[in-house]
Amino acid sequence: MINEVIEANTYLNGEYLNKKNLFRICYMLAKWFKEQGQTHIEIRDSIFNWAKKYNLFIPYNLNNIIYQALDDKQRLKDNVVVKINEKDTQEINKRFDNKNTKLVALAMLCYAKAFADRDKEFSLSSVALSAWLDMNDSNLRNIYIRELIDFGYITKVENTQNTHSWNKKKSSKTQKYKMLADLHNSGETQIMENDIKSLFEKLF
Numbered sequence: 170m171i172n173e174v175i176e177a178n179t180y181l182n183g184e185y186l187n188k189k190n191l192f193r194i195c196y197m198l199a200k201w202f203k204e205q206g207q208t209h210i211e212i213r214d215s216i217f218n219w220a221k222k223y224n225l226f227i228p229y230n231l232n233n234i235i236y237q238a239l240d241d242k243q244r245l246k247d248n249v250v251v252k253i254n255e256k257d258t259q260e261i262n263k264r265f266d267n268k269n270t271k272l273v274a275l276a277m278l279c280y281a282k283a284f285a286d287r288d289k290e291f292s293l294s295s296v297a298l299s300a301w302l303d304m305n306d307s308n309l310r311n312i313y314i315r316e317l318i319d320f321g322y323i324t325k326v327e328n329t330q331n332t333h334s335w336n337k338k339k340s341s342k343t344q345k346y347k348m349l350a351d352l353h354n355s356g357e358t359q360i361m362e363n364d365i366k367s368l369f370e371k372l373f
């Protein structure tokens with residue numbers, strides 16, 4: 170989820186195909202095919218051919234996902250450098266004991282370093298995060314993210330944007346957060362190829 174080009178390619182190769190994360194997967198693939206110069210119908214055909222290859226049923230209005238991808242002016246992130254420093258790990262260890270909670274904290278920290286704005290705010294789907302961490306989405310939201318909020322690591326930010334009805338399945342579990350801990354992209358340890366678990370093992 171940090172290097173989006175790598176993420177899109179893992180989906181293209183049939184890896185990490187969590188059906189609960191299929192909205193994001195289709196969206197990332199639509200952006201990928203857009204960046205290859207494909208037209209609306211070519212993107213649609215490419216995604217359906219990919220889904221057929223891996224025996225996946227797409228329960229969404231794919232054209233609306235394609236419209237959203239085409240309207241997104243940001244290219245897929247590539248060559249993203251996210252570094253973790255000693256203070257980052259100290260902040261996590263100071264607040265949390267549970268291994269899974271620490272993993273979620275580290276993942277959200279990495280995501281914030283890559284995507285947060287100058288106010289340290291970022292939007293993140295719990296479904297996508299749970300797929301990345303190979304966790305149950307309900308446990309992620311109700312146990313681990315709740316603990317991050319209760320112990321002052323992150324806070325929820327009210328989302329004032331209107332949501333179109335076709336997008337409800339995606340947006341219902343997408344939340345805007347603010348990182349309360351320091352957010353400086355510096356340190357000796359870097360996440361490589363989106364491998365958050367290997368990064369966690371190195372640090373904790």
